[in-house]
Amino acid sequence: MFPIRDTIRSRSFPIINWVIIIANVFVFFIQSNLSQSGLDRFLDMFALIPAQVDINQPLSFYPFFTHMWLHGSLVHIISNMWMLVIFGDNVEDRLGSLRYLFFYVMGGIAAGILQYIFTVNPNLPAVGASGAIAAVMGAYFLFFPRSRVVTFVPIFLFGWFINVPSFIFLGIWFGTQLFSGVIELTTVAGAEMGGVAWWAHIGGFVFGLVIASLFAVGKKPRRQYRDEYYPW
Secondary structure (H helix, E strand, O other), rough: OOOEOOOHHHHHHHHHHHHHHHHHHHHHHHHOOOHHHHHHHHHHHHHHHHHOOOOOOHHHHHHHHHHHHOOOHHHHHHHHHHHHHHHHHHHHHHHHHHHHHHHHEEEEHHHHHHHHHHOOOOOOOOOHHHHHHHHHHOOOOOOOOOOOOEEEEEEEEEEEEEEEEEEHHHHHHHHHHHHHHHHHOOOOHHHHHHHOOHHHHHHHHHHHHHHHHHHOOOOOOOOOOOOOOOOO
């Protein structure tokens, strides 16, 4: 399933969401123009490499922040930014721009911590905004369970556009991440796969689902759209 858009329009321009997207694209542009040796040094410095994190050295913690601005390929960054375009504007609209920025960064850090805890290869660099975006998706799951996600479903040479309830779309997405993460931990074949930070996705989504409502505390009540829901 490939998501096209959601059915809830934002009531304000998502300025922080677009700033985040532009920042990610800018960093990827820098990566793309490095030589291979330069790129290796860049990743060694800014990617989250669990083996290089020393709990007794707080200065080694900064990759928990920097890794979420790096990406491994053009497909990687396009897919991540597309998900952020779909789900980020509404979450920013609900939380407010500054709260959304703080929530996004904290979600990415939480995702990185869980990936660090459950990593199967401590020498493998973890990069990407997907953990932070998973937190946004968890918040969307909480705030907009009755929304719809317009989804393209390819079947052989054809395909259909269908409206999938957001709680089903995001529930299926989270289920696949959890299944893949467990497989990675419990099987030899899973441990040999590597390359995808399943536990960052899991950690980010759970963070968003559990913590997002706290970021909305004190916000003035606003008229709800038909597909909105206040859980507090």
